[in-house]
Amino acid sequence: MLKGKLLPQNEEYYLIIEVAMNGLLRDEVIKYIRDLMPPRDELLVNMELEAAQKMVPIVEPEVAQMLYWLALSHNVTRVLEVGTAIGYSTLWLAKAVLPRGGSITTIEINKPRYESAKSNFKRAGVEDDINLIFGDARELIYEMTGPYDFIFLDAAKGKYLDFLEQCINILTPGGLLVADDVFMRGMVISGEVDKKRNKTAVKRLRDYLKAVTGHPQLETVIIPFSDGLALSYKK
Numbered sequence: 076m077l078k079g080k081l082l083p084q085n086e087e088y089y090l091i092i093e094v095a096m097n098g099l100l101r102d103e104v105i106k107y108i109r110d111l112m113p114p115r116d117e118l119l120v121n122m123e124l125e126a127a128q129k130m131v132p133i134v135e136p137e138v139a140q141m142l143y144w145l146a147l148s149h150n151v152t153r154v155l156e157v158g159t160a161i162g163y164s165t166l167w168l169a170k171a172v173l174p175r176g177g178s179i180t181t182i183e184i185n186k187p188r189y190e191s192a193k194s195n196f197k198r199a200g201v202e203d204d205i206n207l208i209f210g211d212a213r214e215l216i217y218e219m220t221g222p223y224d225f226i227f228l229d230a231a232k233g234k235y236l237d238f239l240e241q242c243i244n245i246l247t248p249g250g251l252l253v254a255d256d257v258f259m260r261g262m263v264i265s266g267e268v269d270k271k272r273n274k275t276a277v278k279r280l281r282d283y284l285k286a287v288t289g290h291p292q293l294e295t296v297i298i299p300f301s302d303g304l305a306l307s308y309k310k
């Protein structure tokens with residue numbers, strides 16, 4: 076059960092979500108989980124700082140760890156990622172996939188972020204193993220033939236539904252389709268949008284969630300972790 080509580084912060088009020096574990100704040104739960112994580116490589120920690128400084132949205136460490144765990148436990152070898160940013164989630168996935176001789180294709184539309192990702196892959200010594208593509212996934216995704224056994228959607232949220240049939244086509248049976256930020260900062264659940272232009276994106280994400288949970292070729296679970304993740308398994 077989720078319960079909203081208003082707390083004063085910087086003279087404004089923010090909605091703090093409480094979880095039903097003796098009223099523990101969600102932040103406390105996340106901190107507890109994060110403290111249990113094995114120490115991260117220096118490069119990953121530096122990338123977290125780089126992302127914070129440049130205000131680049133990247134997955135939280137525990138979400139990255141979950142992606143890594145999913146790829147590792149499902150013997151994933153062929154990954155497609157939509158939305159590289161500076162390559163943080165890509166490098167977590169690479170840790171699971173590259174030692175098995177796998178490959179990762181990742182798409183980024185923003186040139187400075189694409190360049191940052193390129194240097195981060197170089198620093199990690201994996202630049203030859205990751206197919207980093209500069210361009211618009213809204214067009215490029217239809218050129219991808221795969222097959223992939225793991226697709227991570229982390230960009231163009233309003234397009235997730237449009238991408239769905241293509242993702243299913245290029246995903247192998249037994250493969251995973253993971254969509255990030257499906258709650259869109261909670262707006263998908265509350266229906267209350269901060270800006271008028273987010274109304275369409277919220278509707279499209281709701282339609283995406285209905286589509287993946289009811290799709291005959293998929294088994295989907297929605298995880299209320301971070302900003303919501305939809306994990307779909309192709310039957």
Ligand SMILES: C[S@@+](CC[C@H](N)C(=O)[O-])C[C@H]1O[C@@H](n2cnc3c(N)ncnc32)[C@H](O)[C@@H]1O
Pocket residue numbers: 132133134157158159160161162163164165182183184185188210211212213229230231
């Ligand atoms: C949430 S960030 C990705 C974060 C990254 N997956 C991580 O966790 O480290 C989303 C990225 O997708 C990129 N993006 C947005 N629309 C895109 C599109 N149509 N095609 C490719 N990339 C896009 C943005 O520039 C941004 O860097």
